[in-house]
Amino acid sequence: MKFATIAALLISAVAASSAAAIPQEQGQGNSYIVVFKTTAATEVMEKVERDILDFGGRIGQRYTTVLKGFSAWIPAQIVEALSTNPFIEYIEKDSKVTIQA
Template identity: 45%
Template sequence: MSGKYIVVFKKTATDADIEKYANDVSTNGGTVHDHFTPLLKGFSAQIPDQYLQTLQSNLQSGPIDYIEPDGVVKTQ
């Protein structure tokens, strides 16, 4: 199973870092939908659960700042 997520990178991440992870998502069965640079260093993607766990395990030591589920936010 997979879900749609927003992957946001640390300010120190390079364009090459972002491209590497986008390519890795595709290589591991996911689909990158939107790149947010230059507004935000990151992208949205459909990411398989197994590869999502790999990405999350590298949060502390790698260039990724956080990963959040993609969805609609509404105010009342």
């Protein structure tokens, strides 16, 4: 349990720092974290990345150690379509995370 909490905090910190690499002022769209199921093949992940790029999105940080996924600026018109992909575990809006002690 303690490891899961630490891993979640580390992922959140990385996600927050990578948000700066993907501008949020690019018209209609938002910055998201896309996480794939552990069974998703590399080809599936690459296809999703190409789809995002084809619609004018941008890929940010790629995650391969604790989870399979990436941060991306995704145009609003394809977020819902991506969320129905059976190989995607979840898509979450990227946001700044702070920790206070």
